[in-house]
Amino acid sequence: MDVIKGRISCTSSCTSEELADNIMEDLRRGPWTVEEDFKLINYIANHGEGRWNSLARCAGLKRTGKSCRLRWLNYLRPDVRRGNITLEEQLMILELHSRWGNRWSKIAQHLPGRTDNEIKNYWRTRVQKHAKQLKCDVNSKQFKDTMRYLWMPRLVERIQAANAATTTTTVPGGFTTTSTTTATTNNNMVNIPSMANIGYNELNATAAAAAAQVANSDYTPENSSTAASSDSFGTHVSPVSDLTDYYNIIPVNDHNNNSNPNPDYFQPSGQLGNYSETSLISPTAYFNPGMDFQSLEPNTQLMDGGEAILDNLWNVEDIWFLQQQFNNNM
DNA sequence: AAGTAAGCCAACCGCAGCGAT
DNA sequence: TATCGCTGCGGTTGGCTTACT
Incomplete structure (x- = not known):
């Protein structure tokens, strides 16, 4: 599902750089696609994290630096622990x-x-x-x-x-x-x-x-x-x-206990949540082969x-x- | 079966702090 | 000292799923 909204209407909190970015190009918003995840993962694997605005540009992502940072920290980071709270x-x-x-x-x-x-x-x-x-x-x-x-x-x-x-x-x-x-x-x-x-x-x-x-x-x-x-x-x-x-x-x-109402792609079953398009494999699994989040549960x-x-x-x-x-x- | 309500969570927004210039 | 850009944090929202009627 590609969600490309129009130009982001900048509020007072928009920095001039963000403003320039927004004027220069359409920024993507909404759910991340597999391709975007791969781009972000690969870029960080090669160059490390940090300097998110320039990272977003260099990685070829039409996202704000903030968005990239959030996606990485909350979802793509290899040590993110999935599953219910113990x-x-x-x-x-x-x-x-x-x-x-x-x-x-x-x-x-x-x-x-x-x-x-x-x-x-x-x-x-x-x-x-x-x-x-x-x-x-x-x-x-x-x-x-x-x-x-x-x-x-x-x-x-x-x-x-x-x-x-x-x-x-x-x-x-x-x-x-x-x-x-x-x-x-x-x-x-x-x-x-x-x-x-x-x-x-x-x-x-x-x-x-x-x-x-x-x-x-x-x-x-x-x-x-x-x-x-x-x-x-x-x-x-x-x-x-x-x-x-x-x-x-x-x-x-x-439904809140035994099954994830919003099954994500980390489940070994390979069920997709947001990613119904292409791959059945977690980007993180690619990034960190062999990682099985379920088996990590203590x-x-x-x-x-x-x-x-x-x-x-x-x-x-x-x-x-x-x-x-x-x-x-x- | 259809409509509605509730739960859940990923993503966005606005702000503050900090360092560089 | 003021300004700018970046980063991180906490609050909020939108959309999907499930439960209920």
């Missing part, structure tokens, strides 16, 4: 967002292979959906407490359960040290500390430690340090629960059900109860 990544996102807010690029730095755009989209579509369900602002203290005292412990439980189900070695040696330092935090809060300062691979240990705390301690929201949280969630946090059995009341959009088990699990972290009772609490607090 439980560990969800936990990481929740934690880091609670710390930094909408600093997507900063958050993405701690999620190898994930782009800021992907994380941003995840947040807007998944997390904000739940805020909407609760009729509260995603930045409100209530919602943040909900994340910290309800979602995150449940995510941790799921991670621990999944790890236990697969292999004990998925929890690295850091478990013992990390668990002793993090699982016994003051106030028995479920505290996922310093994720920003630990490596991605260490997250399992931290998560497991927190999970161990949830499972073994007398953690309840009542004895947490936040009064609001104890008011809100006092009777509804089940320290040890079978989430699969218990939190499956809410209908879940299955924990496929978590991937497949990850979003469903996140959704299942809520049930009708939770939402109703929280809504009541929020209303009372207003």
Whole structure:
């Protein structure tokens, strides 16, 4: 599908160089074609990235430098990680967002292979959906407490359960040290500390430690340090629960879990999303032969059900109860 | 089967910061 | 110091897919 719009109407933010480009030639917009991807990949393979405006010209792409940069960073870069957000990544996102807010690029730095755009989209579509369900602002203290005292412990439980189900070695040696330092935090809060300062691979240990705390301690929201949280969630946090059995009341959009509604060309099946024209092979696969993104997933088990699990972290009772609490607090 | 709503995500837009001149 | 060009970031949108009625 070739989408060539007319000359871009330049706004005040247009630089003079962009303006000149736009006047001199028609710039392409919209979805990238396979040919464009190849041009960009080949050029970067030979010359490296950077200087995007001149790169776009030299590569023979009728795109803005910005567009090329975005395409490369968000899609074509060989280390871009495709597929659903894992439980560990969800936990990481929740934690880091609670710390930094909408600093997507900063958050993405701690999620190898994930782009800021992907994380941003995840947040807007998944997390904000739940805020909407609760009729509260995603930045409100209530919602943040909900994340910290309800979602995150449940995510941790799921991670621990999944790890236990697969292999004990998925929890690295850091478990013992990390668990002793993090699982016994003051106030028995479920505290996922310093994720920003630990490596991605260490997250399992931290998560497991927190999970161990949830499972073994007398953690309840009542004895947490936040009064609001104890008011809100006092009777509804089940320290040890079978989430699969218990939190499956809410209908879940299955299409979001097991199949990509917008299948892209990285799938081994070779299904095309935007690229119905020519090739069944990922440009990145050409660029990086032998790369199999699915096989790169560290924990496929978590991937497949990850979003469903996140959704299942809520049930009708939770939402109703929280809504009541929020209303009372207003 | 058809129409509508909702979810999802790639791509675009506008702005700010930074370095070079 | 001011200006320009480039880059990167966060917000937003458009279009496709799927679910629902």
